[in-house]
Structures are given as structure tokens and as C-alpha cells.
Amino acid sequence: MNINLTLFAQLISFAIFVWFCKTYVWPPIIAAMHERQKQISDGLNAAEKANQNLELAQQKVEEQLVEAKAQAAQILDQANKRASQIVDEAKDQALTEGQRLKDAAQSDIEQEVERAKEKLRTQVASLALVGAEKILQASVDESVHRDIVDQLAANL
Amino acid sequence: MAGNTLTTQEYISHHLTNLTFGKLPEGYQRHSADGHQELLLADQWTMAHSAQEAADMGFMAVHVDTMFWSIILGVIFCWSFGRVAKNVTSGVPTGFQNFVEMIVDFIDENVKGIFHHTNAMIAPLGLTIFVWIFLQNLMDLVPVDWIPWLAQQMGVHYMRVVPSTDVNATLGMSLGVFILILYYSIKQKGLGGFAAELAFQPLPKWALPFNLFLEVVGLIAKPISLALRLFGNMYAGEMVFIIISLLPFYLQWTLSVPWAIFHILVITLQAFIFCILTVVYLAMAYDHH
Numbered sequence: 001m002n003i004n005l006t007l008f009a010q011l012i013s014f015a016i017f018v019w020f021c022k023t024y025v026w027p028p029i030i031a032a033m034h035e036r037q038k039q040i041s042d043g044l045n046a047a048e049k050a051n052q053n054l055e056l057a058q059q060k061v062e063e064q065l066v067e068a069k070a071q072a073a074q075i076l077d078q079a080n081k082r083a084s085q086i087v088d089e090a091k092d093q094a095l096t097e098g099q100r101l102k103d104a105a106q107s108d109i110e111q112e113v114e115r116a117k118e119k120l121r122t123q124v125a126s127l128a129l130v131g132a133e134k135i136l137q138a139s140v141d142e143s144v145h146r147d148i149v150d151q152l153a154a155n156l
Numbered sequence: 157m158a159g160n161t162l163t164t165q166e167y168i169s170h171h172l173t174n175l176t177f178g179k180l181p182e183g184y185q186r187h188s189a190d191g192h193q194e195l196l197l198a199d200q201w202t203m204a205h206s207a208q209e210a211a212d213m214g215f216m217a218v219h220v221d222t223m224f225w226s227i228i229l230g231v232i233f234c235w236s237f238g239r240v241a242k243n244v245t246s247g248v249p250t251g252f253q254n255f256v257e258m259i260v261d262f263i264d265e266n267v268k269g270i271f272h273h274t275n276a277m278i279a280p281l282g283l284t285i286f287v288w289i290f291l292q293n294l295m296d297l298v299p300v301d302w303i304p305w306l307a308q309q310m311g312v313h314y315m316r317v318v319p320s321t322d323v324n325a326t327l328g329m330s331l332g333v334f335i336l337i338l339y340y341s342i343k344q345k346g347l348g349g350f351a352a353e354l355a356f357q358p359l360p361k362w363a364l365p366f367n368l369f370l371e372v373v374g375l376i377a378k379p380i381s382l383a384l385r386l387f388g389n390m391y392a393g394e395m396v397f398i399i400i401s402l403l404p405f406y407l408q409w410t411l412s413v414p415w416a417i418f419h420i421l422v423i424t425l426q427a428f429i430f431c432i433l434t435v436v437y438l439a440m441a442y443d444h445h
Binding site: 003005006007022024027029031033035036039 | 174216237260279319328332
């Protein structure tokens with residue numbers, strides 16, 4: 001166990017190795033490790049964010065789905081309503097049209113009846129005249145007895 | 157056993173002698189193994205031929221094996237980690253980068269937990285200490301005779317492969333830490349503030365000499381304990397391996413395998429302790445008391 005110059009030789013080589021390690025070994029390795037740590041934490045953060053976004057998107061999709069369903073139901077409802085409305089309207093129209101036609105027919109009939117009656121009346125008048133002529137055996141001046149005949153016809 | 161010619165004591169002391177290159181003084185009597193004697197006429201820088209010569213070289217000597225292995229291991233650390241650092245990707249890490257990042261992260265977490273100031277030096281320092289000392293300690297798991305035997309074949313007589321079992325190596329590193337402690341203490345608190353911290357606590361000002369003595373001892377104890385803890389543990393571990401290798405070869409595994417498995421824990425723990433205590437000491441240098 002001799003103490004000698006080895007002491008200082010070892011001291012010098014120690015200093016050189018420490019200097020080398022401090023200059024060339026430690027900084028790049030620790031920098032790379034920190035860089036990786038940052039990358040990993042960034043990646044995790046991004047993943048977390050993406051997850052949140054996904055959740056939000058899913059929520060939105062669900063909301064939209066519900067809304068769409070509601071809208072569809074509403075539209076269906078409206079369409080149904082409109083359809084029944086149209087049917088009702090058509091029914092009403094048909095009814096009024098029917099009524100109108102009926103009324104028109106009725107008035108036609110009445111007119112026809114009236115006309116027939118009128119015709120009948122005039123024919124009855126002429127018939128009566130003819131009859132009276134026949135009865136009287138004389139020619140009755142039509143123009144003289146016109147008012148009598150008209151009166152008769154009017155009383156029919 | 158490395159041959160029958162060695163006695164147990166010779167074998168052990170051979171394993172505990174560093175390959176030493178140093179200065180033998182003028183007039184030194186060298187004894188070769190073959191009995192040849194040589195008187196040095198002038199100071200001579202040379203390889204020590206024996207433990208005695210290595211000791212006689214005194215301070216002016218270098219443990220070549222310690223330096224060789226510690227520098228090789230340091231270069232392996234710098235090269236392998238530097239290669240990862242050069243090709244590092246913040247994308248999906250693969251293979252060795254995973255391993256390196258695991259260690260870097262481990263050190264970074266520990267340093268962040270202890271050292272709450274901003275200093276780009278501390279974490280790389282901790283990493284270097286941890287990995288380098290771990291690699292040095294790891295050499296203890298190489299069977300004790302393999303590399304010395306190889307060295308012997310190549311004509312190198314002594315070879316200790318575990319740098320951290322050399323107190324010079326551990327003390328050299330803790331000395332580096334000590335310099336950093338002093339540097340940051342003075343940088344953070346100023347020379348006066350640092351001196352005041354040494355002089356005016358724990359007792360009031362009237363006990364200044366006592367305080368100074370206490371604090372200076374405490375300060376110096378830091379690098380010493382750092383170095384000796386690592387050295388002691390590794391030296392003891394190596395010693396046990398050497399002693400186990402004295403057994404007959406067919407029995408060695410019964411002890412060396414359990415001890416090696418246990419030692420995996422020890423070498424990691426010691427590297428970790430050195431690293432963490434360094435960070436703690438530097439954090440203390442930053443903190444005002």
C-alpha cells in the first residue's frame with residue numbers, strides 16, 4: 001500500500017473522464033430523454049383531447065339524432081294533419097258540389113214543372129176554347145172572348 | 157495456485173504487489189531473482205522487480221497496472237456511452253441505448269433528490285463516478301489468476317487488475333471530489349463565508365479553535381472516508397478471492413461462486429455509495445449552514 005504518483009495520475013484521468021462525460025455524454029442523452037418525455041406527455045395529452053372530442057362528437061351526434069327524430073315525427077304529424085285536412089276539404093267540397101248539383105237539379109225540375117204547367121195551362125185554354133167552340137157551334141170571336149179565356153186559364 | 161515454487165505468503169504478496177514504474181535512488185542495491193546484484197550509480201527510472209523495490213521507490217512511482225486498467229475502463233465507459241450519446245434518438249430507444257438511459261435516469265433521479273441547485277457538472281460527475289468505479293470493481297469478478305497469468309506469459313511479472321483495490325486510485329478520485337468541494341464551497345459562500353463556516357460553528361465564537369479543529373477534521377474526513385471505504389471494501393473482497401484460490405482447484409468453486417455472487421452486490425453498492433456521497437458532499441458545499 002504505497003502512496004505515490006499514481007494518486008495524481010488517477011486524479012488527472014478522473015478529471016478527463018468527468019470532463020468528457022460532462023461535455024459529450026450527458027447533455028445529448030438527457031436532452032433526448034427529456035425530448036421523449038415531452039413527446040410522450042404531448043401524445044397522451046393529444047389522445048386525451050381526441051377522446052374528449054370524440055365524446056363531444058358522440059354527444060352531438062346523439063343530440064342531432066334526437067332532433068332529427070323529433071323533426072321527422074313533426075313532419076310526419078304535419079303531413080298526416082295536412083292529408084286529413086285535404087280529405088276533409090275534399091269531402092266538404094264534394095258535399096257542397098253535390099248540394100249545388102242537387103239544388104240545380106231541383107230548380108231545373110221546378111222550372112220544368114213550371115214550364116209544363118204553363119204549357120198545360122195554355123193547352124188547357126186552347127182545349128177549352130176548342131171545346132167551347134165545339135159546344136157553341138158557333139165561331140166565337142177569339143179576340144172578343146180572349147179575356148174570358150185568359151181568366152179561365154188563370155183560374156186553372 | 158500460480159505454480160508450486162511459490163509459498164502461500166509469496167503467492168498472496170505477489171497478488172498484492174502493483175506493477176510499479178518509478179525512480180530508484182542513487183546508490184540503491186538491486187537484487188535480481190537469480191541472485192545477481194547491481195549497485196545503481198545514479199537515480200534511475202525503472203520497473204520495480206520486487207515488492208521491496210516498489211516500496212523503496214517512495215512517492216516518485218506510478219502503478220502502471222492500476223493506471224492501465226483504470227484508463228482502459230474509463231475509455232470503455234466514455235467510448236460506449238459516447239457512442240450512444242452521438243446516435244441518441246428521442247424516438248423508440250433500442251438495445252444499448254435503453255441500458256444507458258436506465259443508468260442515466262437512475263443517476264439523474266438520485267442527483268435531483270439530493271442536489272437542489274443548478275449545476276450542470278454534478279449529474280455527469282455522478283454518472284462518471286458510478287460507472288467508472290463500477291467497471292473498476294467489476295474487474296474483481298475476473299478470476300484472480302487469469303490476467304496475472306496472461307501477463308506473466310507476456311513477461312510482465314506483476315499485475316493487479318482491480319484499480320479500486322489500489323488506495324492511490326480511490327484516493328485520487330476522492331481528491332478530485334475534495335477539490336470540487338473546496339471550489340464550490342468558496343464559490344458559493346466566498347472565502348470569508350467558507351472560513352466562517354469552519355470557525356463559528358457548532359459552538360459560539362469563543363470556541364473558535366475547537367470549532368476550527370472539529371470542522372477541518374470533518375472536512376478532511378470526507379475525501380479520506382470516501383477513498384478508504386471503497387478501497388477497504390474492494391481490497392477485502394479481493395483478499396478473500398485470493399485466499400479462496402489457495403484451495404485445491406476442485407474445491408474453489410464452493411466458496412468463490414457464492415462470494416462472487418455476493419460481491420456483485422458489493423461492487424455495485426460501493427460504486428453507488430461513492431457516487432451518492434460525492435453528490436451529498438457537493439450539495440453540502442452549496443448549502444449554507
